[in-house]
Amino acid sequence: MIPNNSAIQNIKRIVKSGRIPHSFLIEGGSFEERTETATYLAKAIVCEGEDKPCNECRQCKITDSSSNVDIIFVGTEDGKKIISVGQIRNLRADAFIKPHSAQKKVYVIKNAELMNEQAQNALLKVLEEPPTSVVFILLSPSRTLELVTIVSRCCILTLSQEITSDKELEEEAKKIIDLLFDNKYYDMLKAFKPYEKDRSKAEKLFRCMQELCVSVIKSGNASNHRKKILSLIYEEINYYIELISLNVNMPLLFSSAVCKFRNYIN
Numbered sequence: 001m002i003p004n005n006s007a008i009q010n011i012k013r014i015v016k017s018g019r020i021p022h023s024f025l026i027e028g029g030s031f032e033e034r035t036e037t038a039t040y041l042a043k044a045i046v047c048e049g050e051d052k053p054c055n056e057c058r059q060c061k062i063t064d065s066s067s068n069v070d071i072i073f074v075g076t077e078d079g080k081k082i083i084s085v086g087q088i089r090n091l092r093a094d095a096f097i098k099p100h101s102a103q104k105k106v107y108v109i110k111n112a113e114l115m116n117e118q119a120q121n122a123l124l125k126v127l128e129e130p131p132t133s134v135v136f137i138l139l140s141p142s143r144t145l146e147l148v149t150i151v152s153r154c155c156i157l158t159l160s161q162e163i164t165s166d167k168e169l170e171e172e173a174k175k176i177i178d179l180l181f182d183n184k185y186y187d188m189l190k191a192f193k194p195y196e197k198d199r200s201k202a203e204k205l206f207r208c209m210q211e212l213c214v215s216v217i218k219s220g221n222a223s224n225h226r227k228k229i230l231s232l233i234y235e236e237i238n239y240y241i242e243l244i245s246l247n248v249n250m251p252l253l254f255s256s257a258v259c260k261f262r263n264y265i266n
């Protein structure tokens with residue numbers, strides 16, 4: 001998925017200017033969107049090509065394979081609910097070690113909102129006097145969850161909420177059902193793809209599909225065979241909606257849904 005478009009434009013502009021701030025705060029959007037945007041930004045920072053990120057140079061390639069040791073992701077440790085002061089102290093010490101192969105070392109703090117005050121104050125020290133070859137990217141649902149002193153040190157990138165209107169969802173739902181009856185299962189999977197990262201949108205899409213099933217079943221136009229299939233799909237979707245709330249793997253959920261629907265058709 002391509003991260004938030006306006007944020008990308010901002011990142012390109014900043015990187016092109018050659019004046020890369022020492023610290024960024026990416027706020028808004030979903031956790032996945034913030035992480036993707038941060039990865040894109042980190043890649044642009046370490047890129048050695050012309051139009052950054054060029055996707056061609058050594059740094060871009062190792063970033064794409066998730067093996068760039070100069071891009072360091074920091075999150076909560078297993079079983080912990082906060083990012084501790086100890087973790088930030090380790091990060092601070094590490095920040096003074098030169099990058100491995102890139103010009104810069106980038107630290108991405110994935111849940112900056114989970115740093116307690118002590119950890120934030122420890123981070124503040126290094127944000128105030130950062131080593132020249134280091135960039136920090138803090139990710140948070142909102143800047144209001146961070147200390148004002150931290151926020152004031154950061155270049156802020158706000159991810160806009162890309163709202164898919166109910167109308168658009170209805171059209172998507174209709175498209176998916178049409179694809180099913182046209183036996184275009186691969187296209188169905190592709191149509192579900194954008195919803196993998198957004199559970200609430202996926203649930204809305206499923207509910208739209210159910211509404212559509214009901215309206216066709218109630219109308220006199222469809223054959224009994226088609227009505228039967230739609231009522232099976234309606235029932236099956238209840239199960240998927242329940243699964244969404246249970247945090248299941250979304251790509252897996254959509255592919256099993258497509259398989260199941262396909263069995264009804266054939």
Ligand SMILES: [Zn+2]
Pocket residue numbers: 046047048049052053054055056057058059060061
């Ligand atoms: Zn590159």
